[in-house]
Every structure is written in structure tokens, then in C-alpha cells.
Amino acid sequence: DAKTTQPNSMESNEEEPVHLPCNHSTISGTDYIHWYRQLPSQGPEYVIHGLTSNVNNRMASLAIAEDRKSSTLILHRATLRDAAVYYCILLPNFGNEKLTFGTGTRLTIIP
């Protein structure tokens, strides 16, 4: 299975943009890049996903490198409510029904 690598922790100031990196150098052509986050004392929640093109939704943006070996989750204006653990995972478009998580990046927002 293709693995992802994320920094253990990051800090950002409130109301500033946050760029959360993820490396996935062994990604295959059919792997979708998914991001989830887990707020304190809650279950994980879906944030965004993409295949090749950059994606935007109401929560965040996903920038995918041209070679797809890395991606960046962008929170355009961080709030205290964005403090969470962010997980980057790869999900193939077929086969491999497992859904496994790494250790993610713990994001701290500084007021």
C-alpha cells in the first residue's frame, strides 16, 4: 500500500493561512488523495479529496503537485475551531477496501 508522510505537528496564527504538507512518493495512478481531520473528542470528518487537479470546497483547498508525489491542504484563514489532527490518506479507485490512517499532523492555532 502506498504510504503518506506528514509532519507530526504544526502551529499557525489565527486568521492566517495554513499549508499542511503530505508526501506520497509511491502513489499509484489510481490513488485518490483524501484529507480528514479529527477535532478534539470527536470522530474524524472528511475535508476534501482529489486525483490530479487542485480542488476547492467550503472547508479548504487541496493543491496537488504535478507529479502527484505530494499535496498540500490549505486552510485559507485559520480559526481556533480548525485546531485538530489532519490526516492525509490514499484511497485507490478500485480494490483495497481497507481504510487506514497514519499519525497525521496535529495543528495548533495560536490566538
Next chain:
Amino acid sequence: NAGVTQTPKFRVLKTGQSMTLLCAQDMNHEYMYWYRQDPGMGLRLIHYSVGEGTTAKGEVPDGYNVSRLKKQNFLLGLESAAPSQTSVYFCASRNPPGGKTTEAFFGQGTRLTVV
């Protein structure tokens, strides 16, 4: 729309007791998952199911059993609870890959303490 509902939310067990955790989803998802999360750690996959009547082992299946008799329900059983099974348990469901929506939806967790 309730999404994924876990029952119970909290439970304290004595060592050796048994219990069943229930996960129910109302989104008609084929895939369902059970995870455990120890304090300060990531999610570890216990068992999963790709459809009614099917189950498979995840990363840490020992000490747990599961059943998927109905598509909407996924049960996690502890036959003889041990203190090492003290954890927060999360259930998730999603559609198979290749469809329109493949994101996973999670329940709010069951906090289990084994004394």
C-alpha cells in the same frame, strides 16, 4: 439524517466481561469499519466489512469479533474484556471506490474502560 450512530457512548467493564458495540448507518453504504484509538495515538483498524454477511481482519483484530448480519449494522464484540482494550472505538462507513461519493463518515465514538 443521522449518519453513523454508535451505541453506547460510554461503558465501564470488568475484566473478563463481554459486550457488544453497535454501529448503525443510514446512508446505504456497503463498507463499514471499526477502529480503536488509544490516548494520543492514531486510529487503528480492527475489522472491516465490504458488504452484508462479509467481514475481514484489519491491523489489530485479536480479542475482537464482528458481525454484519444487516447492511446498515456492524457489531463489534469483546468476548472477554482486558484492560488493554480500554480505548475509544470509532465506527465508519463509506461507498465502494469508483462511485460518486467515496468519503467516509464516522460515528462519535464509544469510550470503553476495562477495570
